[in-house]
Every structure is written in structure tokens, then in C-alpha cells.
Amino acid sequence: MIKGITRVAGGPGGDALVLIGSEKTAVIDCGMAYCAPLMVEKVKKVLEGRPLDYMLSSHTHYDHIGGLAYLRQEWPNLICVGNTHGQAVLKREGALKAIRNLSESAAKKYLNESYQPLTYRDEDLRIDQVVKDGDIISLGDRHLFVLETPGHTNCSLSYYLEEERFMIPCESVGCYVGNRHMVVPILTGFQDTITSIERCRDFNPQLISSPHYGMVRNITPQQYFELALNAAMDMRDFILELYRQGMTQEEMVQACQERYWKGETAKEQPLMAFLINAKAAITVICREFGENQ
Template sequence: MSKNVMITDDVFNIFGDDFDRFRFPADICRVTAGNGGEALLIMGSEKTALLDCGMAYCGKSMTANLKKELKIRGREKLDFVILSHSHYDHIGALPYVKDEFPEVIVCASHHCCEILKRPNARNLIKELGTAARDLYAPDDKGDITIEGLAVDLVLKEGDSISLGKERIIAIETKGHTDCSMSYGLEPYRLLFTSESTGMLERAEYVHTPILKDYGDSMISMKKCMDYRAEYLCLPHFGMLPKSFNDKYWEMFEEACQEKLDFVKQMKAEGLDENKMVNQYIEKYWDSALKQVQPIEAYIINSKAIIKAFLKVL
């Protein structure tokens, strides 16, 4: 019998065994149940919020974790789901959350709300969710559902959601997608960034998944830096040491320039799109990334990244 493929923490052990990337300055716990995006439960003094849901294939396990953590804290209700963007690895488990908590209010950007109404987008979420299930849980033949993928409350720049003494502040951070949002948690000055401003994959490397617009990502970086967060929590990673915050932004900017130079070189060599994608994957794909996303999704993203960078050359 095949074993489920689970990500090993060694992949992200960048700051050593003494650093816990899921130790938060507020009452927040990780309820993630599989590979892909994280699912973080934020416990406010009065209300609760789930930041992203993760992939569909582990949706039932994630909701079990969620219910367990709520019970431990004497809570029963999940008030909000806050979506960072519309990609399958961050919202795939939403239908399972809504099954367990039918009164929950799903919050996201206007563009995310509109995307989830599009048949082509929904079909792609199902297709990539199925590929993830086949890779990470090959014994699971259950259908990947997309029923319930919808937004109830549209958030725009500066909107806030009250959890009691705490507030979640919406920050539009386009670049990865046009629907990407970052969120600040007050009064902790904790910023949950989006993929528009990168992901730390190794101690010396920041991945820059700019799928839509390079300029938008630069604007998003400035917005995040202007927030002057005391704590940074990155997608697909977790918390950074406070002493690393400034270094991270330097690394992100350098990585963007390095990738821009690489695409510029391929363009100067007269490579067509297919050859560019092949060279890009040869340069940046690492077998360890298979634990984070299926190669099918990586190829789709690689094509989009190249197009986004070509637009500014």
C-alpha cells in the first residue's frame, strides 16, 4: 500500500533546531494537516479566524485539527475564514470548513470573490487539487469537491475585522495574483505576508512567485515594509526571527533582480517561451519542492512568472 507523502520539517529548518517557526506572539495555532499552504487559527478575545485552509485532499484532517484546538480553548464557533488569495493550495479545504461551520463568514479581496465565480478557475482548482491528492495521498480516491468555494465578505485596502481586543487589517498586495492580500494582526504588529512578496525556501534563497505583475510586487513590498511589522509570518513557511526581518526584504529585492536578469538573458538569446520555461525549471526546480507543490502546478507558475518578468523588459 502506498504511503501518503508528507513534507518533512528538515526542508524548512533554516534557522536551526532552537527556532520554532510556528511560535507566535499571539494566541495562534497551526492546524495544517498536509502539504501546501498553511492553515492558522487566530484566537481573538471574542472571535476566531482561520487564515487560509490548505489543500482539499487534507481538508477533513485539517477541520478535525481545527475543532480540536477550538475545544481545547473552550470555543465552539469559527467566526471567520480569511483568504490570502484564490489558489487551490490555500483555499482547497474551504468546502470542508463550511461543512463543519456553516455560519462562518469567508473574507477575501473583491478579485478573489470574482475569480471563484468563474467556471474555468473552479475547474483548475479541482484539477490541481486532484493532482495534489494523487501525489500526496495516493490511496485516497475521494472526489475533490469545489462546492462552497465562495466569498461572503469582500475586503479592500485598510478594512479591518474585529476579533475583540484584536483586529485583522487587510492590505492589498498584488503581484503573485491580482487577488492577493496580506494581513496585519493588531496590536501585535504581526504581518502575514502574501506570496507577492516571496517565500523563504533556503537560508540563502527567496523564491519570487510573481505570476501577474512585477511592478505590483514592488509596490506590495513597499506596503509591507511601511507597515513596520515587529513580526513577519511568511506563506509556506511561518515566522521569521525578528532579527531577520530587514534581511528578508533585502533578499527578496535581490532575488527579484536576479530573476529579472535571468529572464532578460534568455530573451537576448532569442529563446522561445517553451525553451525559457525549460531553462527556468532546470535552474530553479529542486526535488525537495515536490513536497510543497506538484510539478504540474510548478510548470504553470513558471510560465506565468516568465510572462510577468518579460512585461517589464
């Protein structure tokens, strides 16, 4: 781990990456709501009395932004950073409702008997500061370059810590699941996904922290991007082949499950989430390659 950079988690799916600069402090993402109180305690410990200045969002999915309201309770001056899409998403009643429903389901699953309904306020889930591609967030002696990297969502942001050549790619660029396996959850765009991976690769980082995984040590950053590109293109070719065989969307989802939902992927990703993502990937890939679903 690099000095001043600490991964904390309040529980499974409760990841936050704490970055300490000479003037400002930040977390990148803040995980699910159910385990946020413990995540906040861990962040406090790492900060040793300093305030938390920024929450830098990678995107607005519930398992990345669910802890935001709990961070605000501890640090009311906290600034949540995201792009214009993210800000718009968190203004939509439907999106806030979906975040709450998914957060509640996760709380029931992970807390079991100690489950209690979540008490956070929807208005605390908001982007305070809008950034765009190429913006730089200064922590004093550390600077984070903002990359808009769509493909998973349109609000997906990756961050590059210039001093340490440390890349924190978002889920558009893939989720490493260990053992040289990569899942690339394509939800909004295939070509966007490829472009996002290539853009991160072109920074030539020395070290990568992967979503839900942490520091990737057993492969090089260049291998990481290669795995992501191959995984995305493999999925595209497979889906288009199924389509050409005349399969229905349901049959295609089934075929994707048989091919991809196994080994490290099945261990790391619940089947429900996999199936939702597969359906989205099929829709997007067929649309982009001229096939109507």
C-alpha cells in the same frame, strides 16, 4: 509562537493559521481539500468549543482555499473574506473546475490507496465578505489590517496583526523555503510584486509567517523583504538577459529551471508548478519591459 495564534495543517499543503481574539476567531487560508477533514479537527481542538467566525483568504489558489467547503460544514455561519477579484474568480465555472482538478490530483498524490473522489460543493467556495486595502477586521482585542498585495494574483491579500506587529504576507511577497532562500512566484505583475513587498516592509513588522513555511525565525523581517526584493529583481534581470540573447520562451523556461530549480526550491516546489510559474513570470516580465513574447 504568539499566544492565541496556532499553525495547523491536515497534511502537506494543508496549512491554516488560527487566530483567536476576545470576540471573534479566524483562520488565514485553509489549505488543500484532500486533508481538510484533519485540518478542521485541528482547528476545532484549538478553538476549544468556540465557533470559527472568519476564513481570511490570502488568494483563491486551490492550495489555499481548498479546505473552505469543509470548514463550512463544521461552521455554517463562517464568513469567507477576500477582495473583489477573488469573489469574481470564484464565480467563474472555469476557475472552480481548475480548483477541483488540481485538488483531485493532489488527493490522488497524497492519499494513494485511500483516495476517494472529493465530495465538496463548488458553491461553498465563495467569498462572502469583500474587503479592500486598508480595511480592518476586528477579532475584539486583535485587529487585522488588510493589504491588497497583487503580483502573484490580483486577489492576493496580506494581513497585519497590529497589536503584535505580526505580518502574514501572501505569496506575492515571496515564499520562504528556508536556508535564506526565497521563491517569489510572479504570475500577474512584476511591478505589483515589488510594490507589494515594499508595502509590507514599510509596516516594519516584528515577526512574519511565510506561506507554506510558517514563522520565520532565523532571519529578521527586514532581511525577509530584502531577500524577496533581490529574488524578484534577479529573476527580472535574468529573464531580460535571456530575451536579449534571442531565446524562445521554451528555451527561457529551460534556462530558468537550470538556474532556479535546485536546492531548497526544488525540495519545496514540484517541477510542474515551477515550470508553470516560470512561464508566467517570463510573459509578465517581457510584457512589462516592453518585450513581446
